[in-house]
Amino acid sequence: MSAVPDGKKLVRSPSGLRMVPENGAFNSPFSLEEPQWVPDKECARCMQCDTKFDFIRRKHHCRRCGRCFCDKCCSKKVALPRMCFVDPVRQCAECSLNSQKETEFYDKQVKVLLGGGSFVVTSGRSEKSEAMTCRLSNNHRYLFLDGQSHFEVELSRISSMQILTDGSSPTETDIHTYTSLLDTQFVSEGGSSRANGMLLHFKPAGSQEPQQLRVEAADDQKAASLWLAAMHKAAKLLYEAQDQ
Numbered sequence: 001m002s003a004v005p006d007g008k009k010l011v012r013s014p015s016g017l018r019m020v021p022e023n024g025a026f027n028s029p030f031s032l033e034e035p036q037w038v039p040d041k042e043c044a045r046c047m048q049c050d051t052k053f054d055f056i057r058r059k060h061h062c063r064r065c066g067r068c069f070c071d072k073c074c075s076k077k078v079a080l081p082r083m084c085f086v087d088p089v090r091q092c093a094e095c096s097l098n099s100q101k102e103t104e105f106y107d108k109q110v111k112v113l114l115g116g117g118s119f120v121v122t123s124g125r126s127e128k129s130e131a132m133t134c135r136l137s138n139n140h141r142y143l144f145l146d147g148q149s150h151f152e153v154e155l156s157r158i159s160s161m162q163i164l165t166d167g168s169s170p171t172e173t174d175i176h177t178y179t180s181l182l183d184t185q186f187v188s189e190g191g192s193s194r195a196n197g198m199l200l201h202f203k204p205a206g207s208q209e210p211q212q213l214r215v216e217a218a219d220d221q222k223a224a225s226l227w228l229a230a231m232h233k234a235a236k237l238l239y240e241a242q243d244q
Helices: 093-115 221-243
Strands: 008-013 016-021 059-061 068-070 076-078 089-091 117-123 129-136 142-146 150-154 158-165 195-202 211-217
Touching (some): 076 093, 089 093, 093 129, 093 221, 150 195, 158 221, 195 221, 211 221
Antiparallel strands (some): 008 016, 059 068, 076 089, 117 129, 117 211, 142 150, 158 195
């Protein structure tokens, strides 16, 4: 086989050098596609400060949004892991701020998700629960739940997530889709309400019938809460990637 599913290759684009999967079908669900640059001929002025371009004031394209700026408004070079750039790339002020926040996700929350957490898992409406370890796959595409049973949940096929916190129950908490997760603040590493579980609704590969998994913290409540908070952040990025 010529391409290794989880293998990487270096590609050079107008924006810079990128390390991407050899097989595009194995891209991380958090990744963003490179934007189309605003054509130079359509960009006579900086799209931030309205400065007119000339021989002295050169135009620069933000590698994240593709818009055109002067050097003053697009001077920062910031890491952009969601587009797989090897080195920091030029970005406008707004995009660089977003990328800096996402770098924290890759540096901290992804490591937590890859490390996994211990949970008690109930499938569907079954009354039987099972102790399982839940972790993110190395390519970020699946949640693996391992115990006596084994579940693989593809992140892109999760339709909704319900976050359970201390003192809450499924009847007291609204269903949080990716859209509403963007504005949800009560689940955080330092928040006043600690996450103790989640309900996932997803469609298994090859099926249109939704299934449910209830995941509740096991013995190590603090570690489980940190894992759930990281999963909450991951769901926000996943929604953004799907909505681009």
